[in-house]
Each structure stands twice: as structure tokens, then as C-alpha cells.
Amino acid sequence: MISASDFRNGVTFEMDGKVMQVIEFQHVKPGKGAAFVRVKMKNVITGGVTETSFNPSAKYPTAYIERKKMEYSYNDGNLYYFMDGETYELTPIDASVLDDSFKFVKENDTCTIMSYKGNVFGVEAPNFADLVVTKTEPGFAGNTATNVTKPATVETGAEIKVPLFINEGDKIQIDTRTGEYLGRSKV
Structure with a gap:
């Protein structure tokens, strides 16, 4: 669990069943009233950005995003297959998960596969x-x-x-x- 007072840029946490990442945060102590934390955060899976204020004592479960380097092997229709360099296992990923930068990836290039609780939500192409x-x-x-x-x-x-x-x-x-x-x- 992480409290809102411990939010820092890049921290990922789970809120209302969604995985959120802190983009910007600001601790606010007004002259009157209780302190609060203003946070600009991004939904890691959909990419939507929102701004919300939190009570500093509010606690949320920490979300661990798994980032794994995998080699792009081939595609078959809407499925793109990536190979794990350690186990040589092929993982199929749907085309809807890939972003625009993937059009520059050729076979055998290494990409970063991002997943949360075993569900792949993003593929980062090499820069x-x-x-x-x-x-x-x-x-x-x-x-x-x-x-x-x-x-x-x-x-x-x-x-x-x-x-x-x-x-x-x-x-x-x-x-x-x-x-x-x-x-x-x-x-």
C-alpha cells in the first residue's frame, strides 16, 4: 500500500480497478483547511490523463508493471508473436495493443513488453x-x-x-x- 503523501513522479498504483501512474504531483497546504495532494495521473492501460486531489492519508495498493525485453518474431493476421530470450516461448499479442512506433520494427528487433497481472497492455519499440x-x-x-x-x-x-x-x-x-x-x- 502507498499513501497519497508518498506519491512521486512515475509511481504506479491501483485506483478503482484501474492502474494509474503519477505524472505530476503537488503537496498543497492552504491557509485554511486541511492539506491535500494534487495529482496529474495517467491511466497506464488506456493512456487517459486526469487530475485529482487526494487526502494525504488515503492509501492505495501499489501496482507493479512488469517490463520484459522480448524479440519480435513474426505476425500472423492480427497476432504478433514475441519470443522470450530466456525460455524461447512465443507470446501472441493482438495488433490493438501495438502503437504507431511499431511500424518501424522489423523481425528479430527487441521490444519491451509491458504487462500488469499477466495481461499485456503495451509494446515499446526501440527508440x-x-x-x-x-x-x-x-x-x-x-x-x-x-x-x-x-x-x-x-x-x-x-x-x-x-x-x-x-x-x-x-x-x-x-x-x-x-x-x-x-x-x-x-x-
Whole structure:
């Protein structure tokens, strides 16, 4: 159990059957009346953010979020299979759990699987991906205008904007959180 007076950024707790994570907190001691804790919190499973005031003595059960590194193996329809590196067990995860950054993940990439009481609610892709450009228009010599981009398709099928000098077959680095081109891959 954790009391509201012990809330800190990142703390997860269970409230009304929902798993909540503290984003911001503030201990308030008004001139008149009892002290309280103002908390901005996020529902870990749905992503919804709410702001609530708590009595500092209120107690809630601590929620332990399990984060496990697993290797993406393959997908079959709406199911994506991830392999545990220790037991070599395959875990199927529904496509509805995956977020937008997963479009940059290719087979054998390591992702973080988040679960609560055995129920998977999220998949975190690696922050950066090195991918090969499979389709793009050819660049033009002499066109050196700054910040001019063109669409390109990478090996996972995702489409991003790249500078004009990038050609098919080039290996580039992408920030999976924003989908932005970062530069040519050094690998």
C-alpha cells in the first residue's frame, strides 16, 4: 500500500480497478483547511490523463508493471508473436495493443513488453531504428535548398520524409517515437 503523501513522479498504483501512474504531483497546504495532494495521473492501460486531489492519508495498493525485453518474431493476421530470450516461448499479442512506433520494427528487433497481472497492455519499440530505403524518387544534383524532403518507403513498409539526397538502398536511422529521419546509418 502507498499513501497519497508518498506519491512521486512515475509511481504506479491501483485506483478503482484501474492502474494509474503519477505524472505530476503537488503537496498543497492552504491557509485554511486541511492539506491535500494534487495529482496529474495517467491511466497506464488506456493512456487517459486526469487530475485529482487526494487526502494525504488515503492509501492505495501499489501496482507493479512488469517490463520484459522480448524479440519480435513474426505476425500472423492480427497476432504478433514475441519470443522470450530466456525460455524461447512465443507470446501472441493482438495488433490493438501495438502503437504507431511499431511500424518501424522489423523481425528479430527487441521490444519491451509491458504487462500488469499477466495481461499485456503495451509494446515499446526501440527508440531508434536503422532501416533500408526500399522505394523513393531519385535525388536531383544541384538541388541544395534547405529542409526540402521527399517521401520514402523503408523495409518495414512505413513511409517517412527524407532529404533529397537519399536514394533507394541507403540505410537510414529513424526516431521511432516521432517517425523522423535522423541521418544515414553508421552501421
